[in-house]
Amino acid sequence: MDTQQKLQVNSNSMQERVKVYRLNDNGNWDDQGTGHVTVDHLERTEEFGLYVIDEEDNETLLLHRILPDDIYRKQGDTIISWRDPEYSTELALSFQETTGCSYIWDHICNVQRTLQFTTLNNETFHSMNSELRELPAVELSTLPLILKTVTESGIGDHMRLTPLLLNDQDFFQKLMELFRICEDLKNIDGLHMIFKIVRGIILFNSTQIFEKIFGDELVMEIIGALEYDPEAPHIQHHRNFLKERVVFKEVIPIKDPLVLSKIHQTYRVGYLKVGF
Missing domain, CATH: 2.30.29.30 (Pleckstrin-homology domain (PH domain)/Phosphotyrosine-binding domain (PTB))
Incomplete structure (x- = not known):
């Protein structure tokens, strides 16, 4: 109202x-x-x-x-x-x-x-944001509070929230589990909130957060969450594009898996910066 x-x-x-x-x-x-x-x-x-x-x-x-x-x-x-x-x-x-x-x-x-x-x-x-000691529990019922915490904060709040996000070992995993549930159930309201939360966190522009969310374990679901932009007329297909088009071709074989993972991560962040 x-x-x-x-x-x-x-x-x-x-x-x-x-x-x-x-x-x-x-x-x-x-x-x-x-x-x-x-x-x-x-x-x-x-x-x-x-x-x-x-x-x-x-x-x-x-x-x-x-x-x-x-x-x-x-x-x-x-x-x-x-x-x-x-x-x-x-x-x-x-x-x-x-x-x-x-x-x-x-x-x-x-x-x-x-x-x-x-x-x-x-x-x-x-x-509350200035005194925040831990993030809200990641549940469907708390998505509005998480969204408010992430998107209605100033630069000073970003500096306080970033270490909380990094120190909470389960936050992104649980958020992506919730994303999968919402996608399976076609819970559009939930998907729109998760999109805004993920985009808000990306706008913190933290290299450490990028390393966490664009690693092999989470990247596809993070990108999947960004497909549900409430302002877009249709659902985007970032995952398909990332799998089929944004592929790193090794001219020289790279044997170190950490180096290879870092290169893939750079490619993904580059795609994200162009797309968003």
Whole structure:
């Protein structure tokens, strides 16, 4: 459910008749005009604001972005006032009807609760990432949490997550086991999440992680996970291409299996960089 549905505020909201006042430098309230106020999305954003449209010429008397801060005051039954920090101005709406004042006040409070909840969730998530000591268990039910941990982290978080990924001996094996299960069951939602997790980890651009995931044991399943891009119109066929086309031809026989494995790994990373 998106923010607009949660708030149940849209362009068909009730329009309440108000007078707009602005506090001048002399400490007096200047009448800015009479119009109708609504709570609605600000243009080209997901934020909400107060709109007051002049009742005579349909010009905008007031456009104010609703903030999560404790700046709004309900005075009596018909006045809502606040100090707008963006313009350092004291503003007030004087409502014709008490019901209209209560209606707009409730919407302001509703928007604020949503903003505060979102801020708290973001702060909690980043705090959790900064204190992360181990990765979530790799299960179908935890894929959303793993995805959030990997893809919604900054550079500092990448530096903390990389050693956790490297030190967890079973993380990639279990993730690929889950990939096989999701592919067998045609669990598209699971496959899309695993794609995003794998791509997010690759974007850490860690040589040590590359050595781990593009080794012979995991590479085909890692590449397989990258076939399920939710934004691609069709499933990709990277595994087939890698098996049939990206083949290293030995001009001189290489007997050292470690050297040969390293060369194959370089080929695979090269294909990945071209393909993604």
